[in-house]
Amino acid sequence: MFAKQLTVFIENRTGRLAEVLGVLRENNVNILSLSLADTTEFGLLRLIVDNAAAGKEKLTEKGFSSLLSDVSIIKIPHKVGSLQELLKIIDKNGVNIEYMYGLSVKCDDAFIVLKASDGKKVDEILTANGVGTITCEELAQI
Amino acid sequence: MIEAGADSYDKRSEDEIIEYYTSQKGTEMIWSKEETLPREEIERIQLERLQETVSRVYEKVAPYRKKMDEAGVKPEDIRTLADLSKLPFVTKQDMRDNYPFGLFAVGKDELVRIHASSGTTGKPTVVGYTQGDLKTWTECVSRIACMGGATGKDVAQICFGYGMFTGALGLHYGLENIGAAIVPSSTGNSQKQIMYMQDFETSLLVATPSYALRLAEVAKEMGVEPERDLKVRIALVGSELLTDAMREEMHKFWGKDILITSNYGMSELMGPGVSGECLEHCGMHINEDYFIPEIIDPKTGEVLPVGEQGELVITCIKKEGLPLIRYRTKDITRLFYEKCKCGRTFCRMENLSGRSDDMLKIRGVNVFPSQIEEVILSVEELGPHYEIILEREGFLDKLTIRVELAHVTDSFAVLEKITAEVKNKLKIMLGLDAKVLLVSPNTLQRFEGKAKRVKDLRSK
Ligand SMILES: [Zn+2]
Numbered sequence: 001m002f003a004k005q006l007t008v009f010i011e012n013r014t015g016r017l018a019e020v021l022g023v024l025r026e027n028n029v030n031i032l033s034l035s036l037a038d039t040t041e042f043g044l045l046r047l048i049v050d051n052a053a054a055g056k057e058k059l060t061e062k063g064f065s066s067l068l069s070d071v072s073i074i075k076i077p078h079k080v081g082s083l084q085e086l087l088k089i090i091d092k093n094g095v096n097i098e099y100m101y102g103l104s105v106k107c108d109d110a111f112i113v114l115k116a117s118d119g120k121k122v123d124e125i126l127t128a129n130g131v132g133t134i135t136c137e138e139l140a141q142i
Numbered sequence: 143m144i145e146a147g148a149d150s151y152d153k154r155s156e157d158e159i160i161e162y163y164t165s166q167k168g169t170e171m172i173w174s175k176e177e178t179l180p181r182e183e184i185e186r187i188q189l190e191r192l193q194e195t196v197s198r199v200y201e202k203v204a205p206y207r208k209k210m211d212e213a214g215v216k217p218e219d220i221r222t223l224a225d226l227s228k229l230p231f232v233t234k235q236d237m238r239d240n241y242p243f244g245l246f247a248v249g250k251d252e253l254v255r256i257h258a259s260s261g262t263t264g265k266p267t268v269v270g271y272t273q274g275d276l277k278t279w280t281e282c283v284s285r286i287a288c289m290g291g292a293t294g295k296d297v298a299q300i301c302f303g304y305g306m307f308t309g310a311l312g313l314h315y316g317l318e319n320i321g322a323a324i325v326p327s328s329t330g331n332s333q334k335q336i337m338y339m340q341d342f343e344t345s346l347l348v349a350t351p352s353y354a355l356r357l358a359e360v361a362k363e364m365g366v367e368p369e370r371d372l373k374v375r376i377a378l379v380g381s382e383l384l385t386d387a388m389r390e391e392m393h394k395f396w397g398k399d400i401l402i403t404s405n406y407g408m409s410e411l412m413g414p415g416v417s418g419e420c421l422e423h424c425g426m427h428i429n430e431d432y433f434i435p436e437i438i439d440p441k442t443g444e445v446l447p448v449g450e451q452g453e454l455v456i457t458c459i460k461k462e463g464l465p466l467i468r469y470r471t472k473d474i475t476r477l478f479y480e481k482c483k484c485g486r487t488f489c490r491m492e493n494l495s496g497r498s499d500d501m502l503k504i505r506g507v508n509v510f511p512s513q514i515e516e517v518i519l520s521v522e523e524l525g526p527h528y529e530i531i532l533e534r535e536g537f538l539d540k541l542t543i544r545v546e547l548a549h550v551t552d553s554f555a556v557l558e559k560i561t562a563e564v565k566n567k568l569k570i571m572l573g574l575d576a577k578v579l580l581v582s583p584n585t586l587q588r589f590e591g592k593a594k595r596v597k598d599l600r601s602k
Binding site: 005007008009010011037041042044046063064065066067069098099115 | 554579
């Protein structure tokens with residue numbers, strides 16, 4: 001199962017990040033997790049929000065270009081070593097991970113947002129190994 | 143009214159024109175039989191008109207008479223076309239020095255139209271037309287419109303700014319003359335422009351290449367797919383360089399089937415109508431019965447052999463109001479005299495590789511902005527919008543290129559690859575070291591007229 005990730009390209013200009021976050025706030029789009037990858041020249045803000053489609057629409061209205069892409073939000077036990085166990089499974093199948101970032105919530109589970117070169121294959125591997133994935137909407141309910 | 147020399151070649155009876163025109167309506171056509179005259183005949187007309195123009199200018203235009211006297215040339219020294227090289231040049235500076243009407247060959251009473259180019263520094267350059275000049279202009283633009291594929295059946299939307307700029311009115315009268323239906327929408331209000339295109343079924347678009355791209359972008363934002371939902375089949379572009387890369391980019395936005403032809407002119411010479419591209423896409427045919435082209439070495443002023451690249455110099459041989467002799471255009475091109483497959487015998491000038499005015503000198507390297515544009519457009523993930531910024535750091539020039547992504551990506555690796563690709567290509571192809579800054583789609587300034595993409599912040 002895939003979840004929709006919202007990506008915004010951020011030029012390295014003071015206040016740009018705050019502007020993007022401001023648009024989401026004004027429109028009541030809740031951020032569940034994020035990763036900001038940056039160099040001195042630009043940044044990529046990847047967001048997991050409760051309503052990615054609405055987020056994109058509102059950003060477009062305000063003149064920010066964004067992208068919706070499929071990622072896996074993977075549920076793993078909130079304990080030492082579980083992330084490594086997950087990666088072992090994926091590595092074993094020869095799939096290349098492009099990026100990942102995590103979020104932990106106040107429960108027994110932790111969640112990892114993962115994008116691989118072959119998303120479909122990862123999804124199959126996860127299902128085959130009994131590892132659960134969830135959507136943004138489900139995540140928002142936790 | 144001044145009667146300018148040998149008229150026999152463009153005095154066709156009205157019936158003759160109508161007959162010729164109706165017989166070809168709806169197909170690509172050659173507007174005037176002059177365009178297919180044998181070379182000897184073209185040269186005979188040119189010499190006759192040149193001699194007449196030089197005598198008239200010597201008599202009526204004091205600043206040019208002074209130049210000729212200083213150079214020791216009299217009108218009767220012009221015996222052959224080769225003697226043209228004996229005559230002094232006219233430059234833009236001469237026009238400024240004689241602002242507004244000093245280089246005119248007629249009194250103000252005889253003018254029926256005045257245009258001016260916006261001077262970024264100092265006074266604008268002023269140009270004026272007699273009744274006869276307007277007829278000439280209309281004739282010249284009619285020819286280049288047909289060359290570019292226009293017909294009397296077209297609905298032509300003119301998205302050049304109307305006003306003191308010659309582009310819009312030049313194309314307006316030329317296209318109207320061939321029977322096209324003109325939509326004089328000018329620039330701006332791009333959403334309404336798209337609405338007109340839909341509702342009037344516009345088939346021909348007149349715009350700068352950058353505004354044509356902008357319009358396609360606005361259409362897409364409105365949910366209108368130019369290729370599917372609009373009927374635009376020809377774009378007559380001008381006033382800005384059309385590089386091959388830019389042409390390709392226009393196809394990406396307007397579809398692969400749209401016919402894109404460029405045309406050339408400048409207000410000092412007349413406006414649009416000096417030359418235009420035919421459907422063979424092998425350069426722009428110069429209206430040689432009205433203009434004599436030469437290519438010179440811009441440094442020495444010497445005339446270069448046929449086929450060599452240099453600065454284009456144009457002599458107007460049938461203008462009444464402002465007949466400029468050997469005007470230095472600052473445009474870099476070359477000329478071809480081989481007969482074209484389209485049937486025209488008029489010589490062709492290569493699509494411009496740059497304007498010497500626009501040439502940038504960066505750390506000792508001479509480069510045209512159009513060359514940087516070609517590099518940018520060769521990278522697939524980048525859009526056609528960019529900004530070239532030049533600064534001075536200590537004693538060194540610093541070049542920064544800001545360029546828009548075509549789409550947002552979620553891959554950091556892709557962004558790094560794009561940046562590296564632009565840098566490498568600039569280094570390998572142009573010898574330039576640049577800082578490349580990617581910016582989000584739709585954030586750089588859009589232009590309705592001539593795009594201004596270079597910001598030179600170096601103190602000169
Ligand atoms: Zn041709």
